Amino acid sequence: xxxxxxxxxxxxxxxxxxxxxxxxxxxxxxxxxxxxxxxxxxxxxxxxxxxxxxxxxxxxxxxxxxxxxxxxxxxxxxxxxxxxxxxxxxxxxxxxxxxxxxxxxxxxxxxxxxxxxxxxxxxxxxxxxxxxxxxxxxxxxxxxxxxxxxxxxxx
Numbered sequence: 001x002x003x004x005x006x007x008x009x010x011x012x013x014x015x016x017x018x019x020x021x022x023x024x025x026x027x028x029x030x031x032x033x034x035x036x037x038x039x040x041x042x043x044x045x046x047x048x049x050x051x052x053x054x055x056x057x058x059x060x061x062x063x064x065x066x067x068x069x070x071x072x073x074x075x076x077x078x079x080x081x082x083x084x085x086x087x088x089x090x091x092x093x094x095x096x097x098x099x100x101x102x103x104x105x106x107x108x109x110x111x112x113x114x115x116x117x118x119x120x121x122x123x124x125x126x127x128x129x130x131x132x133x134x135x136x137x138x139x140x141x142x143x144x145x146x147x148x149x150x151x152x153x154x155x
Contacts, residue, residue: 001030001031001032001092001093001096001097001098001099002032002033002034002098002099003031003032003033003034003092003098003099003100003101003141004034004036004064004065004068004098004099004100004101005033005034005035005036005101005103005134005137005138006036006038006060006063006064006100006101006102006103007035007036007037007038007102007103007130007133007134008038008039008040008056008059008060008103008104008105008106008130009037009038009039009040009130009131010037010038010039010040012131012134013131016131016132016134016135019134019135019138019139020035020134020135020138023135023138023139023141023142024138026142027138027141027142027145028145030093031089031093031141031145033138033141035134036063038056038059038060038063039059040056040105040106041055041056041059041105049107050107050110052105052107053105053107053108053109053110054110056104056105056106056107057104057105057109057110057112057113060102060104060105060113061113061116064100064102064116065098065100067097067098068097068098068099068100069092069095069097069098069099069100069118069119070099070100070102070116070117070118070119071099071100071101071102071117071118071119071120071121072102072104072109072113072114072116072117072119072120072121073101073102073103073104073120073121073122073123073133073137074104074108074109074114074117074120074121074122075108075122075125076114076120076122077119077120077121077122078119078120078121078122079122079123079124079125080121082140082143082144082147083147085140085141085143085144086143086144086145086147086148088119088144089141089144089145089148090148101121101137102117103130103133103134103137105130106130123136123137
């Protein structure tokens, strides 16, 4: 199974790229994580926040690989602890279908954008920088996998 991590933004600081890369390397062959970067829309005086949301949302949705289980990160989603994420990962692996985990733009998603999601996941009630979320998600995926395999990383 391949997990596609779609995220708005490019040209990340070296420490972000290093963090994502570190956890990508730790993931096993049966559960790899591929980062797909999507350029952020440029703010323009003549565009409203909603118009920018729509632009970013359309760019993201076009990049989601076909026939994948889509998980969108959004504040309206369910909060998962490590054991719940581990169970979700196990189910995704059991189904054998690739998964797309989507980190939205600064404006998030509207109702229409969220409709494409198979699941909506909230990392926290806190707001995190989008670049940091990349590292957090890949680390949490590795942690969830380590729980499934009784690997000592989670302890």
